Amino acid sequence: MSTQGEPGEPGEPDLRHHGDAELRDAGASLTDLAVNVRAGTPPPWLRSRIAASLEGLAAYPDGRAARRAVAARHGLPEECVLLTSGAAEAFVLLARALPAAEAAVVHPQFTEPEAALRAAGRTVRRVLLSERDGFRLTPSPRQAGFATADLVVVGNPTNPTSVLHPAGALASLARAGRTLVVDEAFMDAVPDERESLAARVAGGLPGRLVVLRSLTKTWGLAGLRIGYALSDPETIAALARHQPLWPVSSPALAAAEACCEPAALAEAEQAAKEGAADRAYLLDQLSRRTALRAAGQPEAPFVLVRHPRAAWLRARMRERGFALRRGDTFPGLGPEWLRLAVRDRETTDRLVQALSAAGAGS
Incomplete structure (x- = not known):
């Protein structure tokens, strides 16, 4: 584990680059392995619930029912829940609302937390x-980079490394006077949501x-923008004061309520188990039939792989109809990294065949 200070050096990663950029202007011509939204979503029953909410668009959004549903889903008081316009809004709220003399952001991870902190004028140290450690967090809260931080941000499971950190390792980072932020955007894609701190x-x-x-990820709602923050009532109230009026639309609220119902939770758990099996198949096929190897022990619906000519390979794969996510925009990674979304086995078979044809065979 090492630290990195202020950005600005040559080759500094573009923190605002995201996987959707790989699909722009491509229409339906590319098989999407760049964005980590589950394929085939949202399911028909969820589309119907969202469509039904359109009848009430003349009224201002009322988030009380959705808030109660999220609270019940996690066994928490309603005062511990804040609904947001996607998890990305929560990063902005945290950067603006909470005191932080020095923030430590654990990388490689989703870059929006650091971008939001820097935009708010916060001092950010990269950890x-x-x-060599499989991109796993070592459970030493006073290790270099954490000792003076009064705000720590870490993803679990982490994008793009697909690492699922032990809950105990994350909990060891908590201390009096510090805010520990755990981005669990992909936790519902982990069977049993093990290692969650919710x-x-x-x-x-x-x-x-x-x-x-x-x-967004499990239910295919990237275009609807719905997420939430869980914390103590005082923190939730502080974040809410920085939200505009009616920050979450009525269709998004309807989706949140629907996705917290028992049948939806059971469907998400089944999808997580199927996704784990599909990931195992992808890893096996990459190992058997290509020169690509995954970093660490993947536990999320994507894998991080290395290739010495990753940019060249990504371009060749576009020619063959596949969009892959470049890894060099994540701090701590270089130009030899690519992220692949986990898809069904038929897609994996086509991917591996195309990789071999592109020159990435074993």
Whole structure:
């Protein structure tokens, strides 16, 4: 684990680059392995619930029912829930609302937390996890990079490394006077949501704990923008004061309520199990039939792979109809990294065949 200070050096990663850029202007011509939204979503029943909400568009949004649903889903008081316009809005709220003399952002990870902190004028220190350790967090809260931070941000499971950090390792970062932010945007894609800290936001850890969730990934709602923050009532109230009026639309609220119902949770759990099996198949096929190897121990619906000519390979794969996510825009990674979304086995078979044809065979 190492640290990195202010950006601005040559080759500094573009923190505002995201996987959707790989699909722009491509229409339906590319098989999307660049964006981590589950394929074939939203399901028909969810589309119907969202469509039904359009009848009430003349009224201002009322988030009370959705807030109650999210609270019940996590076994928390309503005062511990804040609905947001996607998890990305929560990063902006955190950067603006909470005091932080020095923030430590664990990388490689989703870049919006750091971008939001810097835009708010916060001092940010990067804590870089090592490939040698499988990009896993070591559970030492006073290790270099964390010792003076009064705000720490870490993803779990982490995008793009697909690492699922032990809950105990994350909890060890909590301390009095510090805000620990855990981005669990992909946690519902992990069977049993093991290693989640959501249940501990109401107490039990020193300092302040904020857990962020997204409904975008599992349910295919990137265009609707719906997520939420879980924390203690005081923190939730502080974040809410920085939201505009009616920050979440009525269709998004309807989706949040629907996705917290027992049948939806059961469907998400089944999808997580199927996704784990599809990921295992992808890893096996990459190992058997290509020169690509995944970093660490992937646990999320995407894998991080290395190739010495990744930019060249990504361009060749576009020619063959596949969009892959470049990895060099994530701090701590270089130009030899690519992220691949996990898809069904038929898509994986086509991917591996195309990789071999492109020159990435074993």
